[in-house]
Amino acid sequence: MIYKTSSEDLTPYMLEGFFVGWPDPPSSETHLHLLKNSWKVIVAIDETNGKVVGFISAISDGVLTAYIPLLEVLPTYKNKGIGTELVRRMLAELSDIYMIDLCCDDDLIGFYKNFGMHKSNGMIVRNYEMQSGKR
Template sequence: MTEIEYKDIHEFKKEDLQDLFLSVEWSSGHFPEKLQIAMRNFETVISAWDGDKLVGMICAMDDGIMTAYIHYLLVMSDYQDKGIGKELVYRVKEIYNDYLRIVVVGYDEEVGFYESCGFEKAEDASPLFITDLWT
């Protein structure tokens, strides 16, 4: 592994997005054209590259002044536990350091990682989802 390069870009090849998302078994990877559009629409996208290989990314949206939401944070499994995810979170925290809060919905197995990045689990809140809009 060469040194990881971090980029603030919004244009990606669909194959790169597909490879990254499917590498962590995220169903979004089956819709690379939609992912390309989503990346263009996010306020913040920071990607991690090993040479010309997309190995991680974080995407956030915000209201412009108070709250930012981390929507995607993913790192290819071969590159996990190397500090890439923490570096991506750090860079988002730097961008939004004047905001009142940064929100992320983490699955149970991810809570420890997010806590190590400074997030606190809410005791009085639960994430809610609608994932199948057409049923």
């Protein structure tokens, strides 16, 4: 597995298959656009086929706050430590930031606690009609 901290050489073809289970997932082109517009990004690339098999992104003011909106590993690559490695590397990238936040489903709380994260309350709005990223 190759881990890269840049979206520079990625193509939509390399990003096929993500947003599993989303009713109206972003296209691979939109996925690439959101990675390029993220403050930090780390991708896991399968060396055998050149495809991205996992990614994590962060948005930040670059001073005090960062938010990790997305982490995903393709289903056939799950339970191989890729998600753990992506989070570990992202937290290292963000180590000089005061406040690192993310939202997750209840079944993922234990996963994130392994990194020293703490459960917190939060509020969200979801505009599901915008889920695909199409405008």
